[in-house]
Amino acid sequence: MTNKVKLSILGISFSQVQAGAYALIFAEENGIRRLPIVIGTPEAQSIAIVMENMTPPRPLAHDLMYNIFNALNIELMEVYIYKFEDGAFFADLLLRQNNTEFHIDSRTSDAVALALRTNSPIFTTEEIMQNMAIVFDEKEVLASDFSGKDTEIQEISENIEEVRIDALQKRLEEAIKNEDYELATKLRDEINRRETR
16 A cells, blocks of 8 residues: 655745746655645635635635535545646545545645645655655745746756756756755756656
């Protein structure tokens, strides 16, 4: 049976260079690994609203789902991020209603938005953590303003195909040392893409 790794949400980072690109940053419980997952703007907004204890004037889509869960006595037992394939993470919702359990396939961003609203635990696999996580052994600092790093990130994005993989590895190590989540995520994804070709 696959070992489950419990995750907590550190925060959301965004890029002023690449419109609509957000990274949801997870931390493993009692560990130093960080798992960045790229999500869309609506999902990032829906997650940020809950994290900042804001209440929208009308229910968002995830608020609507939460209200339906409550009305029908459905409990979200856990979110399980179980697979990474073709550049996307896959998640499973474990729901319980009247002692009957259901597994529902979900986008990871939607699953996390619901987990936050229901205070449900989020898990992933040890394999995903080994292959996709980044180790940050310094303080848990989430950089949310990349204005000073925009030039380097833009340069990486435009020329990444031309950079040798050993140079990418070196830049990844530097990004990890500097806790530059956004740049580290781009580099990690490109290295993984090349290694699986």
